[in-house]
Amino acid sequence: MAKLTFLGAAGSVTGSKYLVEANSKRLMVDCGLFQGTQELKQRNWAPMPEAASVNWLVLTHAHLDHTGWIPRFIKQGFKGPIFSNAATRELCGILLPDSGYLQEEDANHAQKKGYSSHKPALPLYTEAEAQECLARFVDNSRTDWFSISPEFSIRQHDAGHILGSASLEMAITEGGKKTVVLFSGDIGRYGGPILNSPAPPVAADVLLCETTYGDRDHPSDSPYDEMAEVVNRVVKRGGVIVIPAFAVDRTQLIMYVLHMLAAAGRIPSLPIYVDSPMAINVTDFYLKHREENSAEYAKEALTEDPLAVHTVHMTRTSTESKAINDVKTPCIIISASGMATGGRVLHHLVQRLPDAKNAVLLCGFQAEGTGGRALEDGVKTFHVMGQSVPVLAEIVDMKQFSAHAGQSELVRWISGFAVPPRQTYLVHGEPVAALAFQKILNARPGWKADVAQYRQTVDLSA
Numbered sequence: 001m002a003k004l005t006f007l008g009a010a011g012s013v014t015g016s017k018y019l020v021e022a023n024s025k026r027l028m029v030d031c032g033l034f035q036g037t038q039e040l041k042q043r044n045w046a047p048m049p050e051a052a053s054v055n056w057l058v059l060t061h062a063h064l065d066h067t068g069w070i071p072r073f074i075k076q077g078f079k080g081p082i083f084s085n086a087a088t089r090e091l092c093g094i095l096l097p098d099s100g101y102l103q104e105e106d107a108n109h110a111q112k113k114g115y116s117s118h119k120p121a122l123p124l125y126t127e128a129e130a131q132e133c134l135a136r137f138v139d140n141s142r143t144d145w146f147s148i149s150p151e152f153s154i155r156q157h158d159a160g161h162i163l164g165s166a167s168l169e170m171a172i173t174e175g176g177k178k179t180v181v182l183f184s185g186d187i188g189r190y191g192g193p194i195l196n197s198p199a200p201p202v203a204a205d206v207l208l209c210e211t212t213y214g215d216r217d218h219p220s221d222s223p224y225d226e227m228a229e230v231v232n233r234v235v236k237r238g239g240v241i242v243i244p245a246f247a248v249d250r251t252q253l254i255m256y257v258l259h260m261l262a263a264a265g266r267i268p269s270l271p272i273y274v275d276s277p278m279a280i281n282v283t284d285f286y287l288k289h290r291e292e293n294s295a296e297y298a299k300e301a302l303t304e305d306p307l308a309v310h311t312v313h314m315t316r317t318s319t320e321s322k323a324i325n326d327v328k329t330p331c332i333i334i335s336a337s338g339m340a341t342g343g344r345v346l347h348h349l350v351q352r353l354p355d356a357k358n359a360v361l362l363c364g365f366q367a368e369g370t371g372g373r374a375l376e377d378g379v380k381t382f383h384v385m386g387q388s389v390p391v392l393a394e395i396v397d398m399k400q401f402s403a404h405a406g407q408s409e410l411v412r413w414i415s416g417f418a419v420p421p422r423q424t425y426l427v428h429g430e431p432v433a434a435l436a437f438q439k440i441l442n443a444r445p446g447w448k449a450d451v452a453q454y455r456q457t458v459d460l461s462a
């Protein structure tokens, strides 16, 4: 009997891990970090006795909440290969070592300031350990069936979320019976400027559907209009704009939008700093993987430098990064991490939050317990790296820039099923979002959707 266990992203947005078993073979889909609240993060430290018996790992995309536990998984005894497409492998080559570096940095910082729950403060894994896992990656096709074993075959479909992101169609064969499970992965946006839109779902017996925004839609006003308005407003009062942005996708999208606005004369030309070595490296992959690009971007890319990499200040070194502190005239600082959980953006926030002339633009999902969520919720004091910083800067929530489908885009995606899956499990959403989406699905004829529970095991062949 083929079965599946939800080892993460069940009742939460982060920590994606789904263990599929058939014929005593074990395949893990995604291996993400839990991020956000202390309670969630604590799960990253829990041992996983199953790890040594898992044969293979396959990835939907490179985001850390889908891949960031890999070094720990290997430390727990996983010995098999890791399958992904080339773009995802390349992005992991940047994201995982960086995650290890940040784990070490946080541990060192916590040790110095004495706020760690571990004594002495420990990293979950090191940069070197993360680097070692990269040798386990094996490329599979972006479009064709890939046979892992007699039990498991997989095929990827564009998810439109970040470079390389895929929904995974998995054919499981056991005792002569075939079951198709579709893992939505993270569904992206329709008609985004850089990436292809999500592909319609394929027929499946069982569906795991993400529900990050299952309870709400993004604002429908144009991201170009709002960005132009904010930039002009802040420049007029002589302020600086700080944009905490994910190094992957958000940074490139914001670069693209700012470039298009400046080219159209809708914003003044002002210094833009991309202050994240990782985002700079990722930008190269965005310029390279043309197969992922939407028609609009492809057209722009033919005539110009579509991300304006030649005019933006790409600051790699920490000396260059610190020098941005001396810039007192209007400028835009794009820096990671996107939920203000770590990275150089924390230093820019400490620097710029106490001045009402400035603005902070939040451009994506802010998970519970993160610095970004605190700013979104309107805290008056921002607690970071053991410091308390007054929040006087304007906080602008720009959900149009989300990389995740909003509720109606999720509905659009699931409307692509000619026949509803026999069973749907809702994952990758905070409970209120998953429950709201469950209501929508179960109101549709033929749908049977349940909210997945953490560590729950379900029978796939029933």
Ligand SMILES: [Zn+2]
Residues within 6 Å of the ligand: 061, 063, 161, 186
């Ligand atoms: Zn993602």
